Amino acid sequence: MPLVDLKDMLRHARAHGYAVGAYGAVGSNFVAAIVAGAEAAHAPVIVSFAESHFAHYDFPALIAAAQSTARRARVPVALFLDHGSGMDSAVAAIRHGCNGVMVDASHLPFDDNVAATRAVADMAHGAGVPVEGALGYVPGVEGEDAERHPGEMRPTSPGEAAIYVDATGVDFLAVSVGTVHGRLRGEPRLDLDRLAAIADAVGVPLVIHGGTGLSDEQYGALTARGVAKINYYTALSDLAAAAASNALADVEAGYTAAIDALRAAVADEVARTCAVFGAAGRADALLPACRHA
Numbered sequence: 001m002p003l004v005d006l007k008d009m010l011r012h013a014r015a016h017g018y019a020v021g022a023y024g025a026v027g028s029n030f031v032a033a034i035v036a037g038a039e040a041a042h043a044p045v046i047v048s049f050a051e052s053h054f055a056h057y058d059f060p061a062l063i064a065a066a067q068s069t070a071r072r073a074r075v076p077v078a079l080f081l082d083h084g085s086g087m088d089s090a091v092a093a094i095r096h097g098c099n100g101v102m103v104d105a106s107h108l109p110f111d112d113n114v115a116a117t118r119a120v121a122d123m124a125h126g127a128g129v130p131v132e133g134a135l136g137y138v139p140g141v142e143g144e145d146a147e148r149h150p151g152e153m154r155p156t157s158p159g160e161a162a163i164y165v166d167a168t169g170v171d172f173l174a175v176s177v178g179t180v181h182g183r184l185r186g187e188p189r190l191d192l193d194r195l196a197a198i199a200d201a202v203g204v205p206l207v208i209h210g211g212t213g214l215s216d217e218q219y220g221a222l223t224a225r226g227v228a229k230i231n232y233y234t235a236l237s238d239l240a241a242a243a244a245s246n247a248l249a250d251v252e253a254g255y256t257a258a259i260d261a262l263r264a265a266v267a268d269e270v271a272r273t274c275a276v277f278g279a280a281g282r283a284d285a286l287l288p289a290c291r292h293a
């Protein structure tokens with residue numbers, strides 16, 4: 001199945017009450033495992049590349065490899081730039097092959113967020129690429145990405161969300177309703193009334209950052225209220241690290257045993273969460289609804 005248009009993919013997800021997982025990839029083994037997990041679940045999938053991880057791999061080389069993997073996949077795939085730092089990042093990501101981008105201006109005052117995001121949307125739309133904007137702030141609490149998202153949680157205002165989507169022209173809106181980047185401390189408390197009000201106020205598919213660590217019921221409550229994309233990384237990283245380190249304890253098994261263990265752990269978690277997000281089994285129905293990217 002091909003690389004597909006992300007806007008078509010997420011419109012289908014919102015219309016049918018499920019979310020596509022946007023799984024953070026840090027290297028070619030993650031890309032292969034994410035796609036393998038989605039194939040096992042017959043689910044559409046987004047492979048997501050966070051700019052904060054670019055120090056750990058060669059982004060242009062990995063995106064080229066990911067395009068090749070996506071084109072040979074048995075499920076629809078999209079390739080996404082996550083938390084880009086500015087216009088240059090978005091331009092580079094599109095040139096290299098991402099078919100969806102996010103430049104994160106959510107830490108800025110409202111008017112500055114609008115201006116920065118509007119400029120990225122104008123540029124990306126000129127290239128036929130959809131854009132995710134973020135309004136409200138999702139902080140980091142614990143885990144490898146936490147310090148990249150300092151500060152306090154700021155919830156998304158439904159009224160501002162409507163103005164923001166209109167003013168920026170974004171295709172998807174990332175919201176802050178109680179999740180955090182990285183590991184959670186204690187029980188996550190989601191503001192579902194706020195989410196429902198945002199979904200009523202804006203027509204575009206909604207996005208959740210900080211997808212790790214919610215209960216199955218909470219994921220269901222999100223998808224019932226307009227969430228069509230769930231960003232998910234920390235759990236994959238933790239499972240991959242544990243699987244690789246177990247395998248490496250037996251040095252004689254060699255490095256490839258760690259690669260195989262990492263891939264299996266990531267693929268299993270992707271398949272499990274595709275089912276929880278409601279995306280499992282949707283690949284065949286989704287494909288005719290999507291333009292090829």
Ligand code: 13P
Pocket residue numbers: 024050082083145180181182183208209210211212231232233234235
């Ligand atoms: P988690 O690491 O908490 O799953 O969040 C990932 C994310 O939101 C990437 O944008």
